Amino acid sequence: MPEVIMPKMGDAMEEGTLLKWLKSEGDDVSEGDAIAEIETDKVTMELEAEDEGTLAQLIADEGQDVPVGEAIAFIQGEGEDVPERSEGGGEAEEEAEEGGEEDGGGAQATATETEETEEEETEEEAGGQEADGRADGHYRASPIVRRLAGENDLDLAKIDGSGPAGRIVERDVRAAMESGTAQRDEDGAQEEDVSAPEQPQQEQAEMQGFQPARLPEPTEEPGTQLVEPTRMMQVIGERMTESKQHVPHFYATVEVRMDVAMALRKQLNEQLEEEGVKLSVNDFVMKACAVALRSYPNLNALYTTRGVELHEKVDMAMAVALDQGLITPVIRDIGSKGLAAISQESKDLATRTRDGKLQPDEYQGGTITVSNMGMFGIESFTAIINPPQAAIVAVSSIARRPDYDENGEIVPASMMKLTLSADHRIANGRDGAMYMAEVKRVLENPVMLMV
Amino acid sequence: MAETKTYREALREAMVYELDNDENVILMGEDIGVYGGTHLITDGLYDEYGPKRIMDVPISENGFTGAAIGMAMMGMRPVVEMMTWNFSFLAADQIIQNAAKVRYFSGGQVEVPLVIRGPNGGGVQLSAQHTHSLESFYGHFPGLKVVAPVTPNDVKGMMLTAIRDPNPVIFLEAGALYGTKGEVEDGDNAVPFGKARIAREGSDVTLVAYGRQVNLCLRAADTLSEEGFEAEVIDLRSLRPFDEDTIVESVEKTHRAVAVQEQWRWFGVASEVAAIIQDRAFDSLDAPVERVSGAEVPGPYARNLELMAFPSEKQVANAARRVLYEEEK
Numbered sequence: 001m002p003e004v005i006m007p008k009m010g011d012a013m014e015e016g017t018l019l020k021w022l023k024s025e026g027d028d029v030s031e032g033d034a035i036a037e038i039e040t041d042k043v044t045m046e047l048e049a050e051d052e053g054t055l056a057q058l059i060a061d062e063g064q065d066v067p068v069g070e071a072i073a074f075i076q077g078e079g080e081d082v083p084e085r086s087e088g089g090g091e092a093e094e095e096a097e098e099g100g101e102e103d104g105g106g107a108q109a110t111a112t113e114t115e116e117t118e119e120e121e122t123e124e125e126a127g128g129q130e131a132d133g134r135a136d137g138h139y140r141a142s143p144i145v146r147r148l149a150g151e152n153d154l155d156l157a158k159i160d161g162s163g164p165a166g167r168i169v170e171r172d173v174r175a176a177m178e179s180g181t182a183q184r185d186e187d188g189a190q191e192e193d194v195s196a197p198e199q200p201q202q203e204q205a206e207m208q209g210f211q212p213a214r215l216p217e218p219t220e221e222p223g224t225q226l227v228e229p230t231r232m233m234q235v236i237g238e239r240m241t242e243s244k245q246h247v248p249h250f251y252a253t254v255e256v257r258m259d260v261a262m263a264l265r266k267q268l269n270e271q272l273e274e275e276g277v278k279l280s281v282n283d284f285v286m287k288a289c290a291v292a293l294r295s296y297p298n299l300n301a302l303y304t305t306r307g308v309e310l311h312e313k314v315d316m317a318m319a320v321a322l323d324q325g326l327i328t329p330v331i332r333d334i335g336s337k338g339l340a341a342i343s344q345e346s347k348d349l350a351t352r353t354r355d356g357k358l359q360p361d362e363y364q365g366g367t368i369t370v371s372n373m374g375m376f377g378i379e380s381f382t383a384i385i386n387p388p389q390a391a392i393v394a395v396s397s398i399a400r401r402p403d404y405d406e407n408g409e410i411v412p413a414s415m416m417k418l419t420l421s422a423d424h425r426i427a428n429g430r431d432g433a434m435y436m437a438e439v440k441r442v443l444e445n446p447v448m449l450m451v
Numbered sequence: 452m453a454e455t456k457t458y459r460e461a462l463r464e465a466m467v468y469e470l471d472n473d474e475n476v477i478l479m480g481e482d483i484g485v486y487g488g489t490h491l492i493t494d495g496l497y498d499e500y501g502p503k504r505i506m507d508v509p510i511s512e513n514g515f516t517g518a519a520i521g522m523a524m525m526g527m528r529p530v531v532e533m534m535t536w537n538f539s540f541l542a543a544d545q546i547i548q549n550a551a552k553v554r555y556f557s558g559g560q561v562e563v564p565l566v567i568r569g570p571n572g573g574g575v576q577l578s579a580q581h582t583h584s585l586e587s588f589y590g591h592f593p594g595l596k597v598v599a600p601v602t603p604n605d606v607k608g609m610m611l612t613a614i615r616d617p618n619p620v621i622f623l624e625a626g627a628l629y630g631t632k633g634e635v636e637d638g639d640n641a642v643p644f645g646k647a648r649i650a651r652e653g654s655d656v657t658l659v660a661y662g663r664q665v666n667l668c669l670r671a672a673d674t675l676s677e678e679g680f681e682a683e684v685i686d687l688r689s690l691r692p693f694d695e696d697t698i699v700e701s702v703e704k705t706h707r708a709v710a711v712q713e714q715w716r717w718f719g720v721a722s723e724v725a726a727i728i729q730d731r732a733f734d735s736l737d738a739p740v741e742r743v744s745g746a747e748v749p750g751p752y753a754r755n756l757e758l759m760a761f762p763s764e765k766q767v768a769n770a771a772r773r774v775l776y777e778e779e780k
Contacts, residue, residue, distance in 0.1 A: 142736060142737040142738060143733050143734045143735065143736045143737075144706045144734065144735050144736055144737045145737065146734075147734045147735075162776065163738075163776050164776075169737050169738065169776050170706055170737040171776070
């Protein structure tokens, strides 16, 4: 049975909004009939049927954002059956994702599974937001609406848009003004009782999946303290939310035996003591991550509007924790630098980050990130990708524990876990697994760091 | 006092009024004298005013237009008929290079009080070479005034103003409407240039047009009224100078606008209307300004195709429904 899919109407198009169905379920369609209006961030177009038959099933809802290539409807030819399909859009997406994983491997699939169940919830909610054209707090509203909202102190978040793609138009504002349901909350508003007219509007906002309305009001009970997020925390929050919701993460963990690297580090540090150089484990890990990228360059990439941009040079961002947030200064072209240079530069960047003396160009434009929580005794963790980068490597602590040597004897070993988080749009599980295996190989044979 | 007259009669009345009023006024054109004019606009005038004031000219648009410009420069007030505006392409060099620029070149010493008039636009099955709406073509050039009246009263009043104007005026008549009737004021009813006419008052959407599209808009407005929406119809009638204020004031009231033109969409008057609205009434808008234009093809001959190539009442009503966020019909 022919599937009608969301077409790719431009190189940068990742998804389209199904504005309006022009045909209904059960309608007969011929090739070339306009069946729906599709909106991208650039154009609005009519989608034409490519097959003849009965429009048997409309999968996508009006206002829904649908990724390119996903089915939005089925056209049933003569004698064909309508396939069983689950109702929820989220599950449909999951099916498509798994289908796209060609050579991910069984281990890879299990690694991503737990993640997907988590993401389902957020995706459903995100879908609701975007249907209103108000994802990330932006509203579609006509100029007169914005003017009226300003003049009458209205909160557009509380108004449901009836125009195309959820645009709030004048009649929506007039209706809200008449019913008095869209007044902007004043600071003192919480002292008022939660009165009757406010209730439906809250429900409405929740139905739209609009985030601020979904959050609870502070309880303000004794023993609580309200901390407003700093600007930096807001930005981190927005970026991480964006990444976790929109970048399909997958994870791959390796355990690295660090004894040889630790011995080498000790030896080097003794030699370099007079020069004031003290190499850290992280310097080794960063260098190893860069060296391994030579074999797997597709993880040194940015996800851009017009495709995946592969970078020859590795500009490695390193996560530096602050009291009130986090910054990722960048070591440029780390692959061409020796361990001593990396060590000095990373210390300098970390110090100046904590002192707040970093220039913007020093923390912008990384191509991959390393985040190290080893100093806190963390056994293992996963990190959130820093968009538009393809990957981030999470470095945990080195733990002494028993291991088997080649002869099957139990010996003490220094083990460290590294977890890759990678963007599944850029790389598949195999790429991630092979890359991490290479990082492990380099760290366990640290002479590789010298070449 | 007012009397019901045809567009043709009203036009003739204005020229007669000025022929009587000012001896410098003369009419020129192909077959306008002995024959009475292809469209009978000048019928009977040759007998009354004679060959010196009602001049038949050879089929040579560039030649007689140039001659008229020369006469105007010397103080005459010639009114030149283009049998249709399509033939003015032959005279475009004289109109654009001389008529529009002599006053500028001479530092204001030499004026060109010239009127060039004739039927503009299509709708009467004259096919591609005889179906042009030339308002944006001539409206593009500084130095020319361009008007396009649609009512009999305006065609008279604006012709009076055109003949009295010291500058070259491109007078675009609604050729398909020569036979339509309307009330025409007696005597001197001169209509000033640069002032639009509100053809119908309304509160919900502004329809902006000129020429025969105004009538289309009025019919669409009646349909919309049955659906509960009152459209305000603005007849621009003067395209250069252009009355921005009337449009802006209307959109400030209605918050929605549709611009209608018979000519092709690109580089047209409707685009100018849309640009002016977003420029001066942006904060009043509730929807993007819609444009309704002719189809992007040379004017078809066949009646059914010609009807499809020009804006229809349905297209205008649907554009209005779109800006009202209502279902199209």
